[in-house]
Amino acid sequence: MDNNLKHKNIIEAVKEELTCSAHNLDHVFRVYKLCSFIANHEKDVDLEVLIPAALLHDIGRVKESKDNTGEIDHAVLGAEMAGEILKSLDYSNNEIDKIKHCITSHRFRSGNEPKTIEAKILFDADKLDVIGATGIARTFMLAGQFGQRLTSDEETSEYLSHNTVENGRIKDVSKHTPFIEYELKFKKIPSKLYTNKGKEIGEKRIAFMEEYFTRLKEEINGI
Amino acid sequence: MDNNLKHKNIIEAVKEELTCSAHNLDHVFRVYKLCSFIANHEKDVDLEVLIPAALLHDIGRVKESKDNTGEIDHAVLGAEMAGEILKSLDYSNNEIDKIKHCITSHRFRSGNEPKTIEAKILFDADKLDVIGATGIARTFMLAGQFGQRLTSDEETSEYLSHNTVENGRIKDVSKHTPFIEYELKFKKIPSKLYTNKGKEIGEKRIAFMEEYFTRLKEEINGI
Numbered sequence: 001m002d003n004n005l006k007h008k009n010i011i012e013a014v015k016e017e018l019t020c021s022a023h024n025l026d027h028v029f030r031v032y033k034l035c036s037f038i039a040n041h042e043k044d045v046d047l048e049v050l051i052p053a054a055l056l057h058d059i060g061r062v063k064e065s066k067d068n069t070g071e072i073d074h075a076v077l078g079a080e081m082a083g084e085i086l087k088s089l090d091y092s093n094n095e096i097d098k099i100k101h102c103i104t105s106h107r108f109r110s111g112n113e114p115k116t117i118e119a120k121i122l123f124d125a126d127k128l129d130v131i132g133a134t135g136i137a138r139t140f141m142l143a144g145q146f147g148q149r150l151t152s153d154e155e156t157s158e159y160l161s162h163n164t165v166e167n168g169r170i171k172d173v174s175k176h177t178p179f180i181e182y183e184l185k186f187k188k189i190p191s192k193l194y195t196n197k198g199k200e201i202g203e204k205r206i207a208f209m210e211e212y213f214t215r216l217k218e219e220i221n222g223i
Numbered sequence: 224m225d226n227n228l229k230h231k232n233i234i235e236a237v238k239e240e241l242t243c244s245a246h247n248l249d250h251v252f253r254v255y256k257l258c259s260f261i262a263n264h265e266k267d268v269d270l271e272v273l274i275p276a277a278l279l280h281d282i283g284r285v286k287e288s289k290d291n292t293g294e295i296d297h298a299v300l301g302a303e304m305a306g307e308i309l310k311s312l313d314y315s316n317n318e319i320d321k322i323k324h325c326i327t328s329h330r331f332r333s334g335n336e337p338k339t340i341e342a343k344i345l346f347d348a349d350k351l352d353v354i355g356a357t358g359i360a361r362t363f364m365l366a367g368q369f370g371q372r373l374t375s376d377e378e379t380s381e382y383l384s385h386n387t388v389e390n391g392r393i394k395d396v397s398k399h400t401p402f403i404e405y406e407l408k409f410k411k412i413p414s415k416l417y418t419n420k421g422k423e424i425g426e427k428r429i430a431f432m433e434e435y436f437t438r439l440k441e442e443i444n445g446i
Contacts, residue, residue, distance in 0.1 A: 026373055033445025133439035137363045137373050137401070144367030150249055150360050178360070201446075208438060215431060216356040222256025223424075 003048060006089050010055045013085045017059050024061050027129055031057065034125035034201075041197040042117055049095060050118040053102035056082040057122060075107040114194065124198030131186050132205030136212055139178040139186075148176055151220055179213055226271060229312050233278045236308045240282050247284050250352055254280065257348035257424075264420040265340055272318060273341040276325035279305040280345060298330040337417060347421030354409050355428030359435055362401040362409075371399050374443055402436055
């Protein structure tokens with residue numbers, strides 16, 4: 001089976017698993033494109049590890065969100081699910097292990113640090129999709145979905161200085177707004193990335209978010 | 224009763240009516256601030272007409288959205304509700320008529336054109352709140368609330384050229400995305416405004432939206 005056909009088969013498997021969630025699928029394709037872009041700026045990237053990993057990285061998402069126990073980590077489960085799919089498509093054990101490492105370590109909270117260049121690129125691309133113009137869209141979509149307000153009275157320096165992030169989540173969820181998410185979480189993303197190109201894209205995206213939230217504040221104050 | 228006390232009473236009445244909808248209330252205060260800003264750039268504005276009108280303009284919103292017949296127009300109903308509140312606060316009949324005209328004519332679809340400077344300012348401020356950084360936030364919040372996608376395959380020039388706006392709504396709702404809303408509706412807003420300052424703010428806000436969506440497209444293509 002040639003690589004293109006393998007990728008097509010992977011995409012079909014991912015679609016089947018994430019079909020009820022167009023958002024996840026769109027995210028997967030954005031991350032895939034970002035991975036390709038970053039890979040062009042890094043040396044010795046094995047695309048036959050990176051591409052399958054990018055396409056498969058969130059395959060455990062729907063099962064995680066349907067799980068009520070809170071015990072499923074989609075990065076860990078996703079790696080297992082990906083392993084089965086890859087085996088059926090004649091990937092070698094060596095490739096499968098490398099791809100599984102990328103998937104297990106793509107998540108902040110999984111506790112598994114990305115060790116290979118492919119895992120580092122996937123980690124960076126996945127985080128970059130939370131910031132920039134895409135990040136603005138995603139955070140406001142979530143705010144709308146969960147009935148949050150556009151801005152809130154809690155968006156003061158006093159509130160922000162007292163709130164800290166715990167296990168990757170902001171402590172006082174009731175007062176979430178996109179700006180608070182940005183101040184407490186998104187801003188720190190570029191410094192946590194691994195690749196030079198990832199950091200560079202991340203800084204540009206944060207600069208644009210900064211401009212966006214500055215304008216939003218001005219507009220809210222009636223200018 | 225002095226004017227400040229009257230305004231406080233108006234705000235209390237608006238809060239009571241819109242209490243289940245923090246979004247509407249936030250919008251009311253943004254529009255109120257924009258009205259004040261635009262009023263500073265216009266001559267002979269009666270603030271004792273404009274301020275109550277700005278605070279009361281959406282008071283019929285919750286009743287409209289709870290109505291299943293589709294017959295309630297919140298601009299028309301809101302003017303009636305506002306009239307009762309203003310009467311109880313000792314506004315003169317002349318003031319009440321002027322305020323009611325602002326409220327009835329603040330809506331694109333109501334068929335009532337704003338004729339006074341106060342009505343024109345309210346119309347402009349209300350429309351400006353749909354565009355710019357605020358507009359980006361609002362349109363993505365609605366997309367999240369209604370389960371739309373961040374972007375879609377329909378965002379092509381071919382699709383956009385075939386779709387038209389009918390009665391202020393985009394015809395094919397199933398394919399809505401924020402970008403399609405922007406291309407087919409928001410872009411046209413500045414040309415429909417009445418005041419010079421409103422048009423100036425509108426053009427700046429559209430320029431920023433244009434920049435935003437250009438960046439979003441670049442990011443989605445993996446840059």
